Structures are given as C-alpha cells and as structure tokens.
Amino acid sequence: MASGGxxxxxxxxxxxxxxxxxxxxGTVSRVINGSPRVSERTRSLxxxxxxxxxxxxxxxxxxxxxxxxxxxxxxxxxxxxxxxAEPYFSGILRGVSAGLADHDMQLxxxxxxxxxxxxxxxxxxxxxxxxxxxxVSVHGDDPLPDLxxxxxxPTVLNGRRTAGELVPYVDSDNTGGAQSALEHLIGRGRRxxxxxxxxxxxxxxxxRLDGYRQAVRAAGHPxxxxxxxxxxxxxxxxxxxxxxxxxxxxxxxxxxxASDVMAAGARQELRTAGRRIPDDVALVGFDDSAIARHMxxxxxxxxxxxxxxxxxxxxxxxxxxxxxxxxxxxxARSATGQAGPHLVLPTELVRRQSS
Amino acid sequence: MASGGxxxxxxxxxxxxxxxxxxxxGTVSRVINGSPRVSERTRSLxxxxxxxxxxxxxxxxxxxxxxxxxxxxxxxxxxxxxxxAEPYFSGILRGVSAGLADHDMQLxxxxxxxxxxxxxxxxxxxxxxxxxxxxVSVHGDDPLPDLxxxxxxPTVLNGRRTAGELVPYVDSDNTGGAQSALEHLIGRGRRxxxxxxxxxxxxxxxxRLDGYRQAVRAAGHPxxxxxxxxxxxxxxxxxxxxxxxxxxxxxxxxxxxASDVMAAGARQELRTAGRRIPDDVALVGFDDSAIARHMxxxxxxxxxxxxxxxxxxxxxxxxxxxxxxxxxxxxARSATGQAGPHLVLPTELVRRQSS
DNA sequence: ATCACGACTGGGAGCGCTCCCACCGTACTG
DNA sequence: CAGTACGGTGGGAGCGCTCCCAGTCGTGAT
Numbered sequence: 001m002a003s004g005g006x007x008x009x010x011x012x013x014x015x016x017x018x019x020x021x022x023x024x025x026g027t028v029s030r031v032i033n034g035s036p037r038v039s040e041r042t043r044s045l046x047x048x049x050x051x052x053x054x055x056x057x058x059x060x061x062x063x064x065x066x067x068x069x070x071x072x073x074x075x076x077x078x079x080x081x082x083x084x085a086e087p088y089f090s091g092i093l094r095g096v097s098a099g100l101a102d103h104d105m106q107l108x109x110x111x112x113x114x115x116x117x118x119x120x121x122x123x124x125x126x127x128x129x130x131x132x133x134x135x136v137s138v139h140g141d142d143p144l145p146d147l148x149x150x151x152x153x154p155t156v157l158n159g160r161r162t163a164g165e166l167v168p169y170v171d172s173d174n175t176g177g178a179q180s181a182l183e184h185l186i187g188r189g190r191r192x193x194x195x196x197x198x199x200x201x202x203x204x205x206x207x208r209l210d211g212y213r214q215a216v217r218a219a220g221h222p223x224x225x226x227x228x229x230x231x232x233x234x235x236x237x238x239x240x241x242x243x244x245x246x247x248x249x250x251x252x253x254x255x256x257x258a259s260d261v262m263a264a265g266a267r268q269e270l271r272t273a274g275r276r277i278p279d280d281v282a283l284v285g286f287d288d289s290a291i292a293r294h295m296x297x298x299x300x301x302x303x304x305x306x307x308x309x310x311x312x313x314x315x316x317x318x319x320x321x322x323x324x325x326x327x328x329x330x331x332a333r334s335a336t337g338q339a340g341p342h343l344v345l346p347t348e349l350v351r352r353q354s355s
Numbered sequence: 356m357a358s359g360g361x362x363x364x365x366x367x368x369x370x371x372x373x374x375x376x377x378x379x380x381g382t383v384s385r386v387i388n389g390s391p392r393v394s395e396r397t398r399s400l401x402x403x404x405x406x407x408x409x410x411x412x413x414x415x416x417x418x419x420x421x422x423x424x425x426x427x428x429x430x431x432x433x434x435x436x437x438x439x440a441e442p443y444f445s446g447i448l449r450g451v452s453a454g455l456a457d458h459d460m461q462l463x464x465x466x467x468x469x470x471x472x473x474x475x476x477x478x479x480x481x482x483x484x485x486x487x488x489x490x491v492s493v494h495g496d497d498p499l500p501d502l503x504x505x506x507x508x509p510t511v512l513n514g515r516r517t518a519g520e521l522v523p524y525v526d527s528d529n530t531g532g533a534q535s536a537l538e539h540l541i542g543r544g545r546r547x548x549x550x551x552x553x554x555x556x557x558x559x560x561x562x563r564l565d566g567y568r569q570a571v572r573a574a575g576h577p578x579x580x581x582x583x584x585x586x587x588x589x590x591x592x593x594x595x596x597x598x599x600x601x602x603x604x605x606x607x608x609x610x611x612x613a614s615d616v617m618a619a620g621a622r623q624e625l626r627t628a629g630r631r632i633p634d635d636v637a638l639v640g641f642d643d644s645a646i647a648r649h650m651x652x653x654x655x656x657x658x659x660x661x662x663x664x665x666x667x668x669x670x671x672x673x674x675x676x677x678x679x680x681x682x683x684x685x686x687a688r689s690a691t692g693q694a695g696p697h698l699v700l701p702t703e704l705v706r707r708q709s710s
Numbered sequence: 711a712t713c714a715c716g717a718c719t720g721g722g723a724g725c726g727c728t729c730c731c732a733c734c735g736t737a738c739t740g
Numbered sequence: 741c742a743g744t745a746c747g748g749t750g751g752g753a754g755c756g757c758t759c760c761c762a763g764t765c766g767t768g769a770t
Contacts, residue, residue, distance in 0.1 A: 011482075013726055024750035029728065039748065056482035060418035061726035064755050069415070074464075078449065089445060094433065097466040109429075109464045111452040126366055127411040129461075264649050289645075294619050296651035368756055379720035384758065394718065416756035419725050712770080719764075728755085739744070 012053040021049035032057060059106075071106040072132040072317060075121070075144070078111040087289060088306055092136060092158060095310020103318050105131070118144065125153055132317045134158065140201055154320035156313045160342070162203055168320065168340035170312045174204055177302035177347030178211025179218075181256050181284045184300070184349055186219045190254035190282055194227040196241040196266060198258040205233075208258045208286060227252065231262045238265025246273055253281055254355070260285035260292045260301055267295060267354075282355035297353035305345045312343045367408040376404035387412060414461075424484040426461040427672060430476075430499070431491045433466040442644060443661055447491060447513060450665020458673050460486070477502055487672045489513065495556055509675035511668045515697070517558055523675065523695035525667045529559055532657035532702030533566025534573075536611050536639045539655070539704055541574045545609035545637055549582040551596040551621060553613040560588075563613045563641060582607065586617045593620025601628055608636055609710070615640035615647045615656055622650060622709075637710040652708035660700050667698045 018028045023042060030038050031046040038046075049055075063069050074096060076089070100107055108130060112118050125133070125148070132154035138145060138161055145167045148155040157169035185193050195212045198205025209228070216223055226248040231237030238257060242265065245252060255270075257263035263285035267277060275281045277297055285292055288303035319341070373383045378397060385393050386401040393401075404410075418424050429451060431444070455462055463485060467473050476499065480488065487509035493500060493516055500522045503510040512524035540548050550567045553560025564583070571578055581603040586592030593612060597620065600607060610625075612618035618640035622632065630636045632652055640647055643658035674696070 014728095015726080018750095025727085026729090026750060027748085030749090033728085037748065042748080054478070056478045058419070058484065058726055059482060060415050060424065060484055061755090062728075063415035064413070064419050064725090064757085065727040065729080067728090067755070078452075093464070094466065097433075097464070098468070101468070107464045109448070109452070109462045111449065113453070113456075117456070123409075123411045126409075127413055129414050291645055291649045294646045294650060369758095370756080373720095380757085381721065381759085382719060385719090388758085392718065397718080413756050416725090417758075419727085419755090420757040420759080422725070422758090714769080715767085717764105717766085720762090722761090723759090725758085726755105729753090731752090732750090734749075735747095737744100737746085740742095 011058070012055045014055075014057070017046065017049045017053055017055045020053060021046045069106075069129055069131050070104065071108050071130050072100065072134060072314075072321075073108040073110050073125075073130040074134045074136065075110045075112060076136045077138075077142075078113045088287065088304075089136070091306030092310040092313070095307040095312070096134060096314045097310075098307075099311040099314025099318070103314075105318070122147060122151075125151060132156075132321050134313050134317060140203065154317055156317045156320070158309065158313060160203055165342070166340060168316050168342055170309050170316060170343045170345070172304040172309060172345050173347050174207035175211035175214070177286065177304070177349070178208040178256065178258075179215040180347070180349045181286070181300075181302055182212055182215030182219075184351070185254045185256065185282055185284060185355060186215070186221070188282065188355065191221070192224075192227065192249060192252040193221070193254040193256060194229070194245045194249060194252045196229050196231050196238055196245070196255060196257045196262050198233050198262075199230060205258055212256055224249070231258070231265070233259050233262060235261050235265035235268075238262030239269045240265075242266040242269040254283070255281060256284045258286050260287045260289045260295075260299060263299055263301070264291055264295060267299075278353065278355050284349075284355050288350050292350075292352070295354070300352045300355040301350050303348045303350050305347070309345055312345065316341060316343065366413070367410045368413070369410075372401065372404045372408055372410045375408060376401045418484055422484075424461075424486050425459065426463050426485050427455065427487040427489060427669075427676075428463040428465050428480065428485045429489045429491065430465045430467060432473075433468045443642065444491070446661030447665040447668070450662040450667070451489060451669045452665075453662075454666040454669025454673070458669075460669075460673070473499065477506060480506070480508060487511070487676050489668050489672060495558060509672055511672045511675070513664065513668060514559055520697070521695060523671050523697055525664050525671060525698045525700070527659035527664060527700050528702050529562035530566035530569070532641065532659070532704070533563040533611065533613075534570040535702070535704045536641070536655075536657050537567055537570030537574070539706070540609045540611065540637055540639060540710060541570070541576070543637065543710065546576070547579075547582065547604060547607040548576070548609040548611060549584070549600045549604060549607045551584050551586050551593055551600070551610060551612045551617050553588050553617075554585060560585075560613055567611055579604070586613070586620070588614050588617060590616050590620035590623075593617030594624045595620075597621040597624040609638070610636060611639045613641050615642045615644045615650075615654060618654055618656075619646050619650060622654075633708065633710050639704075639710050643705050647705075647707070650709070655707045655710040656705050658703045658705050660702070664700055667700065671696060671698065 014025055014028050018025045021028065023046060027038060027042060028046050031043050059070060097107055110121065112121060133148055134156050135145060136158045138157050140161045145155060145157060149167060155167055157167050159171050160169045182193060195209065197209040200206055213223065229241035229244045231241040238261065255266055257266055263283055267283060270277060270281055277283050283299060285299045285301040288301040292299040292301040369380050369383050373380045376383065378401060382393060382397060383401050386398050414425060452462055467476065488503055489511050490500060491513045493512050495516045500510060500512060504522060510522055512522050514526050515524045537548060550564065552564040555561055568578065584596035584599045586596040593616065610621055612621055618638055622638060625632060625636055632638050638654060640654045640656040643656040647654040647656040
C-alpha cells in the first residue's frame with residue numbers, strides 16, 4: 001500500500017526507463033550523462049523511453065552516488081547593505097544565473113548574517129552540499145576565501161581583495177574607469193579636479209584613486225593631495241568629504257566620486273554651497289546606479305558590465321569544477337600557487353548632464 | 356590510506372558517530388532529528404560523539420532516504436526588470452533568507468528567463484526535489500501557481516493575483532498605503548489630487564487606485580476620472596501620464612504615483628512644465644526606493660515592510676511544509692476552492708519634501 | 711515469581727543513482 | 741583458425757541516510 005514515494009507521486013526511475021527501453025540501468029545512465037560509449041541505436045531507443053516516461057533524474061540520488069552536488073553557492077555577507085540598495089547585486093545574480101543555466105547547475109543563495117553563520121557555513125561546505133562557491137563583496141580581511149582554498153573547494157571572487165589576489169576572481173577595470181572619467185573631465189577643460197575616494201582598506205577604492213592619480217599625472221596637472229578626500233561610500237561620507245574639499249580648495253571645478261551614492265551626497269553639499277552643476281563644478285560618479293539616472297542633473301558615471309561579470313564568474317567557476325584548464329584567462333593559470341585565472345572587464349563612461 | 360570518499364576526504368558518517376557513541380545508527384539518527392524517544396543519557400552520549408567528530412549530516416543522503424529536500428525555491432521571472440532595479444527584490448531575499456535560516460532550509464534561487472523554461476519548470480521542481488516554492492511577482496495570467504497547487508507543492512505568493520486569491524500569499528496593504536498618501540495630501544490642503552495608476556491587469560495597481568478613490572470619496576472631494584491616468588510602472592510611462600493629466604486638468608495641485616519610478620518621470624515633466632514641487636504641485640510615490648530618497652526634492656513615498664514580507668513568506672511556507680496548516684490551519688486546502696492562509700502587512704507613509 | 715506492557719534501542723531494507731568490472735559479440739590480427 | 745583487441749552492455753556494490761520492525765530491558769500488576 002504505502003510503497004513508493006509519498007510525495008511527487010511516483011516519478012519514473014532509471015530502472016523503469018531501462019526496462020521500457022529494453023536495456024540495462026547502466027546504459028540509460030550513460031545516455032543521460034552523454035557518455036560516448038553508447039551505440040547510436042541504443043541511444044535513441046533510450047531517449048525515446050525517457051521522453052515517453054517523462055523521466056527526470058533525481059538530484060538527490062545523483063548527488064549521493066556521484067559525490068557531488070550540481071550546485072554552487074553564491075555567498076553574500078549581508079552586512080553589505082550597500083550591495084543591496086544597488087542593482088549591482090541583482091545584476092550579478094542575473095549573470096551568474098545565466099552562466100549556470102548552461103551547465104544545469106543549481107544556484108544556492110547564502111546570506112551570511114553573523115559570524116556564527118559564517119562558521120556554520122564552513123560545515124555546510126564540508127558536508128558537500130556545493131561543488132563551488134561564488135563570493136561577492138569580500139573584504140581584505142575575510143578568511144573565507146583562503147578557508148575555501150584549503151578545503152579545495154572551487155571558488156571565484158567578485159572583485160579582488162588585494163593587488164596580488166591568489167584566488168580566482170572577476171573584477172572590473174576600476175582604475176581604467178576612473179581614468180576615463182578624469183580624461184573626460186580634463187578634456188572638457190576642468191583644471192582643478194578633486195576626488196572623493198573610498199576607504200583605502202578596500203582595494204576597489206584603491207584602484208579608483210589610482211586611476212584618478214594616473215590620469216591627473218598624465219594630463220600634466222600638478223598632483224595636489226588637498227584635492228583628495230575620503231568617504232566611506234555613504235551619502236553622508238560624500239557630504240563630509242565635499243565640505244572638506246571645498247574648504248581646502250574653494251576653486252575646484254570638478255569632483256570625481258568613487259561611487260554614485262557619495263556623488264549624491266556631494267551634489268547636495270554643492271547645492272548648499274551655491275555651486276551650480278555642471279556650470280561651476282562638474283560631477284562624476286561610479287557605478288551608474290539608479291541614483292545616477294535620477295539625480296538632478298543626471299549624473300555622469302562609470303558603468304561596470306555587471307551582468308557580464310556574473311556570467312564570467314559562473315564560467316570561471318565551472319571551469320574549475322569540471323577541471324578544465326580553460327583558455328578563458330588571458331594570462332594567469334591556477335597551476336602552482338601562482339595567481340589563479342581571473343578576468344578584468346572593461347568599464348564604460350556614461351555621460352550625462354552633470355559634467 | 357586513500358580509501359573512502361574521494362573529495363572532501365572522509366567526513367564522518369552516521370555510522371561512525373554511532374560507533375563512537377557506542378550506540379546504533381538508528382539512535383544517532385533519532386538524536387540528530389530531535390526525536391523524543393531517546394533517553395537523556397544516550398542523547399548526551401551521542402551529542403558528545405557528534406561534537407567530537409564534527410559530524411554534519413549529508414544532505415543528499417537525507418534527501419534521498421527521506422524523500423524531501425530541505426530546500427525551497429524562490430522563483431523570479433527575470434522579465435521583471437522592474438524588480439531588479441529596486442531594493443525590493445533584495446529585501447524580499449533578505450527576509451526569506453532570515454525566515455528560512457531558523458528552519459535549516461536551503462534557498463534555491465531560480466530565475467525564469469523564457470516561457471520555455473517556465474513550461475519545463477514543473478519537471479524542474481520535481482527533479483530537484485524542492486519542498487516548497489516562493490513566487491515573486493506573479494501576474495494574473497500566470498499558470499504556475501495553480502500548476503504547483505495541482506502538484507501539491509507548498510507555495511506562497513508574494514502579492515496576490517486577484518482579489519480572491521486562493522493560493523497562500525503575503526501582500527502589503529496597497530489600498531491602505533494609497534489611502535494614507537491621499538489623506539496626507541488632502542490634509543495639507545491639496546484640492547485637485549491626480550493619480551498616475553499602474554496597468555490595471557496588475558492587481559497591485561488596482562489596489563492602489565482603489566485606495567486613491569476611497570480616500571477621495573471619504574474626503575468628500577468630487578470623483579473626477581480626468582484626474583486618473585495610467586502608466587506602466589516605467590519612468591517614460593510616468594512622463595506620458597503626467598502630460599495627459601496636465602492637459603486635462605491644468606490646475607491640479609498634487610499627484611499620487613503608484614510607483615517611485617513613475618513619480619520620477621512625473622517630476623521631470625512637472626519641472627519641464629515649470630511647476631515647482633511641492634509649492635505648485637505636491638508629489639507622492641510608492642515603494643520608498645532609493646530613487647525616492649535621492650530625488651530632488653526628496654520624494655514622499657509609501658513604504659512597504661519588504662523584509663518582513665519575505666520573512667512572512669518563509670513562515671507561511673514552512674507552516675505548509677511541516678503540515679501545521681494542512682488540516683489545522685485556516686482553510687488550508689487551496690484545492691477545494693477555499694482561500695489559503697495569507698497575510699497582508701501594513702504600509703507606512705514616509706514624508707519628505709515633495710509634499 | 712510470572713506476565714504484560716511500555717520505553718528504548720539495534721539494525722535490515724531500501725531511496726535512485728553512479729561507478730566500475732565482468733562480460734558479450736565482433737572485427738581484426740598473426 | 742585461434743588469439744586479441746575492443747566498442748558496447750548489464751548489473752553488483754555501494755553512497756549515507758530514514759523508516760520501521762523487531763528485539764531488549766526495566767517496571768508494575770497479578
């Protein structure tokens with residue numbers, strides 16, 4: 001009576017498909033998994049049976065027998081509220097999802113709230129619940145990437161922690177993006193271009209500041225540290241930084257902000273100070289978020305190819321999982337403790353009325 | 356030596372824990388799953404062994420043997436770009452994740468890209484062995500919820516499709532939110548309050564328009580259909596709708612928009628028309644998104660308790676899965692045509708300078 | 711002391727799949 | 741014409757767990 005599964009009422013099993021096709025279990029498995037060691041005739045026989053029965057392999061059984069999971073985890077530290085307010089996260093998600101779909105991989109989403117959860121997460125992984133991990137928004141001091149490395153779990157970071165990142169990663173060209181913003185500003189005749197940089201313990205902030213400096217130097221402008229202020233990627237930080245800048249260099253005629261949110265803060269402060277945008281001061285942000293489009297005036301900003309980054313992350317991870325050497329990485333190899341494969345995607349300046 | 360599992364080298368199994376604790380496999384299982392039919396002494400013995408060995412149950416094995424998955428899927432139609440541009444989605448995600456964490460459930464994220472994928476989705480679910488499904492942003496004509504119902508897969512919707520929604524859902528009080536916005540506007544002396552409603556094939560748009568109408572009526576204002584325009588929740592739609600309104604009722608002194616994005620479009624058009632906000636025309640949006648905070652002037656908007664909605668969805672789903680609602684709950688069966696359990700959470704008006 | 715009856719406990723029987731080895735026939739080879 | 745490769749195939753042996761049925765043991769009633 002109560003034989004058979006209770007829920008999902010009797011989906012066909014491998015064995016049933018085999019019986020129907022008049023072959024053995026092993027053969028069906030081979031067909032399902034695309035093994036070449038099956039004759040064409042048998043293959044189509046099996047495929048017919050699969051179609052007839054509407055057979056779909058049972059993931060749990062597969063995972064158990066195959067010692068794998070067909071699942072990758074996307075790990076997000078929830079403390080990163082910044083992340084959540086932006087389309088950034090959604091874009092990554094989208095790209096990852098698209099990149100994974102081609103491989104019939106599931107996407108497990110893990111928000112890490114507390115350090116307790118972080119510890120528990122290692123156990124999760126240990127229990128073989130995922131074949132690989134994608135890490136979003138890792139800080140320089142995050143032990144997770146290295147932990148994963150030690151456990152030999154394929155990992156890909158979104159953005160590197162330091163210049164010499166060893167774990168495979170996908171990043172956007174932050175330095176280049178900042179440079180293009182500066183070239184744009186300088187090209188339009190701005191002489192005193194200030195910048196509101198992010199906190200330097202974040203590598204991404206470092207890069208953007210670097211791009212700023214390089215462009216200033218390349219243009220032959222004097223390098224003036226008084227034109228550099230730091231924010232914490234928040235609006236309030238942007239406001240504070242702009243007040244500093246205005247105090248130190250009242251004659252500045254352009255500000256490059258390391259994020260749109262800080263630019264929004266800067267804009268408010270500029271208006272308060274009676275400066276017109278872009279007439280008196282040109283403003284450029286970074287991220288090309290919704291804020292940029294809706295700001296008044298609309299904000300020129302550096303766009304990252306977010307969705308592509310997600311897709312690239314999925315690709316890099318799959319390459320690791322399937323063990324391919326993968327010709328995707330331009331220079332680096334994951335061979336011998338050297339830098340793993342990585343991708344740095346180009347950014348693009350989106351010009352709007354603020355500059 | 357190299358015997359045992361190939362990857363993640365030999366995590367302890369139930370059997371090993373049993374051996375160490377000097378008990379049987381079944382007993383360990385009982386302890387792990389919190390069965391009461393274990394003596395206190397044995398329990399602590401087992402717990403000690405679990406701790407010593409760092410045992411973590413293998414999900415795949417559990418899923419296979421127990422015919423369940425300890426996993427729920429969050430399904431998002433990717434066509435809803437609107438969803439992705441907003442913190443809405445992230446908020447839901449956050450709430451769901453939090454609500455699920457208490458139950459040790461995994462969150463599987465599924466973006467549905469094409470209608471082909473949508474059709475295959477049933478198989479997908481069956482094969483992937485999901486214990487329940489959370490559906491975000493379902494349209495009125497979406498067959499998925501009913502399909503899931505027929506397959507007896509626990510489901511919770513985010514927002515209902517129609518007034519008489521049969522599938523369990525969590526929604527916010529859209530009608531009430533619109534009402535509070537209108538009361539606010541009318542309370543501040545606005546006489547000709549227009550609205551930019553959403554497309555009426557979306558129930559949420561219906562509700563917000565309803566709230567508008569009810570409040571207008573309650574205030575004793577004349578019901579003027581010329582004060583109602585429709586947008587499609589996009590910025591351009593908002594612009595177009597506002598132009599219509601301005602043509603029909605040049606003397607309007609307030610606009611309630613069914614979304615912040617449409618409000619952003621309306622704002623641009625108002626400015627183009629030389630109307631000052633809020634002096635000439637007060638503007639109120641819905642969603643309290645990032646745009647609202649950064650708009651110029653900052654936009655008064657109706658906030659939904661997004662994260663709580665996510666949490667509530669998780670809770671409702673878990674109740675279904677564990678069977679708490681499956682006979683004892685309020686009209687649990689959706690198959691019988693009764694309304695399933697649901698929750699409608701209150702909204703809150705966030706006042707800013709635009710009104 | 712005997713019996714019945716719970717409270718606990720051990721372990722067999724799978725869940726549906728992959729892995730892998732033995733095996734089959736056939737087409738070559740020497 | 742035996743010998744030797746193979747491409748191709750069937751099915752046994754688990755993967756680590758849950759379910760469930762027999763025990764085993766104490767206890768109270770008779």
